Amino acid sequence: MKAVELKKAYDPKDFEDRIYAEWKNNGMFSPMAEDNEDGEHFSIVMPPPNVTGILHMGHALNNSLQDILIRYYRMKGLPTLWVPGTDHAGIATQHIVEKQLQEEGIRRQDLGREKFLERTWQVKEKHHDIIAHQLEKIGTSCDWEHERFTMDEGLSKAVRECFVTLYEKNLIYKGEYLVNYCPHCGTALADDEVDHSEEAGKLYDILYPFSDGSGNITIATTRPETMFGDIAVAVNPEDERYKDLVGKWVNLPLTGRKIQIITDSFVSLEFGTGMVKITPAHDPNDWECGKRHNLEIINILNSDGTLNDNCPEKYRNVPAYDARAMVAADLKEQGYLVKEVDYNHEVGHCYRCNTIVEPYLSEQWFVSMKSMADKALEAWQAGDVKFYPKKWENTYSHWLTSIKDWCISRQLWWGHRIPVWYCDACGEMIVAREDPSECSKCGSKNIRQETDVLDTWFSSWLWPFSTLGWPEKTVDFTRFFPTSTLVTGYDIIFFWVARMIMASLEFVGEVPFKDIYITGLVRDKTGRKMSKSLGNGIDPIEVVNEYGSDAMKFTLSYMATQGQDIMIDMDSFKFGSRFANKIWNATRFLLMNMEDRNLVDKKDFKLNVFDKWIYFRLNEAARKVEESMKSYRFNDGASAIYDFFWNDFCDWYVEASKPKMYSDDETVKDQTISILLDLLAESMRLMHPYISFMSEEIYSKLPNTEGNVINTSYPEWSEERNFAAENDLVLNLQEVIRGIRALRGELQISPEKRIKCIIRVDISDSKSDFLNNQTDLLKIFLNANEIIIDIDKSSDISGAVPVAGSGFESFVFVKDAIDVEKEIAKLENEIIKSEKNLNGTNKKLSNEKFMNNAKQEAIDKELSKKAEFEEVIAKSNKHIALLKTL
């Protein structure tokens, strides 16, 4: 073989893009063919990012984890499908386009709906390319052939099927309700699209004079401007203070309109004055109260959040917030404002633009959720869906238990237009799967479509099956639905996860995925959420540019412990990068030593103890990765790979192989490099899900591999490699070496100083035989010039410094550099520690209850501990005596 030269330093830029293109262009992300369409499969639908958004670390995290799962199961040989895609993000995308228009000095209304949508599609295409490119940069091995967009033809058909079906089932209705309305976005929002946060405001006490001139009452409010919509004043029926006032009329200041005092039990006796102004059109509680008492409703807002013609002229067209100050000032001037105190209260904000949300009375479309929520709860109770970690099931069940109807109409243009038509001739409302050309009742052509569009989530809740072709019974749908696992963040458990389960049960009759892995949140080093407004985010693309996609994925997965948020900064990714560099260099070392070697056939490998040990460790690592995939403990898999490759393979096995690599015996050299390359190739397979690009790059350079690592088989635990006995032998050897190394370190013996060691073993057994055969290796690891394995304890140890171990003692000859006092103190310390331990152990062993109740295993363990502690104490005492003779 010829040596292969690798660049001295790992540089992911050299190969990541190239390899991604190779994979993609060769269809390696597509599901493999199979005969049996109903066979076992593994599929994931990617949570669709906002098409006009930019990937943030949260996306990088959840796509990294999905990628690990997909690559693992792909290598396991399952037909594997990862569906990528984006959603149309109604509000956000419309914003972007409107902002562009604004810069050009036009409004969308000037353009008209059709032209506006054309333009929005162009914007969508441009942004789509950005986000798709970002997904490629971070290495996602999703099947681009299956990419979907929520407004694709097929998905739009699914949305319409869903809407019409729910309407037919009487689960969709239209009505005038008080909804959350964002004046900035100009649209209604669902309840969960409103974020509540504390806002500094004022609590105003205002006098409302009795109409008969007999005095005043005082009401308290935080929003005085809404008084133009007041229709009553309510007190608690139990409130003795106001019993006599019920039924009396008061005049509204500033307008003089008369309203009556009524009773309603929702009024708190303690808060404020115990008197509440009732404004049904502008407060949810008042709305409910108004319904109970059949009160008139006065809407005082325009759709842009300014006061309307129901208000006195001077306030008209003034934004509500500004009107508040005006009203307060006017009330004060006219003597109606008796008190004004600072008051912090929770105010709803639009989750897209953070504008204060107004309760706003309007005609909207709703989905009746109760029946679907019940089914979704039942499915969870039956164990059809499982959350990892389990704690999120509380969030899920709590939300479903207290669910409210879902407002799905949005006053936007970008989105799925509601498939409802109104006939201007006869007033008929037509809800149809196909666009009608005439009224189904009177035949008039004079029909017009509903102008509102649907909430974006109304399309994404169909994502797991609409992307696979539903409502058509496609091959993809039959093969890959239900999907296997959903990986997402906890912030969208209600928005999306619960709704997908509901939709799937409703339309397909089964859950859309079995396992739901909820990732932690990516935070900065101080624990704050990464957000645009704080400016503390890290751009995943910058991470990739600086450290590479492999380093990013490995770092994130190593930190992805279940239920924990991940705190990182840019430097955190050095961790993965260092590991990648280590792998790179180990490979580089092996490849440069291939020169003139002949590859030995694997079945002719003659394995020694060390070889068996490393195969055992590899075997265990494969088992750990398998367990971690099954339990979604990604960090366990990452640690297993890290520990195996660095601590076992590089630090011990490669080091132990060096003497053989430089041997004079060509056969030994061939055999040694062959096994090393075999281990290296298998390591690449082992780590491919976590370290994808480099493992592919290295795999392709190895002389003992064919094809790509991405679609080769994954290492599996096998009984044949379960060399537990050999593992024990090597662990023992490591202990011997570590003991002597520690002594070297403590005695400050310079690394180049070669030493003589005598190693006494207590009994003659396989361990001593093994040690006896490893003197060359011990010399290397210890930089010793003489190693004596002293089985019959006949060697002269005078003048040597002793090291105690379990089952052995080592004696190191270093006359020059010993601080006897220090050594003795160290041993005395050791004795104290061991005596303390021995004490504890003896206490347990002499405790009848322990002996009677403890598992035999625990008792045996205590017994062996006792022996070990006694041995250490005895040896240490002996060694102290020995040191004193020096």
Add this chain to the structure above:
RNA sequence: GAGGGUGUAGCUCAGUGGGAGAGCACUACGUUGACAUCGUAGGGGUCCCGAGUUCAAAUCUCGGCAUCCUCACCA
């Protein structure tokens, strides 16, 4: 107001009913034929506090304290 998470080394965090762990940082030594993005060794912890269960608790239970989050909100 309701619910939940977290509290282990200086930092970021694993872990576990039975002898306290990793990475980073730190200290010492080292450029020995891949890797200084490295190697070898070392220091460093009442496992938040208190009680209970148990033969045994850092681990399980309860109660505090601290911190973070989610949901619901009273004008």
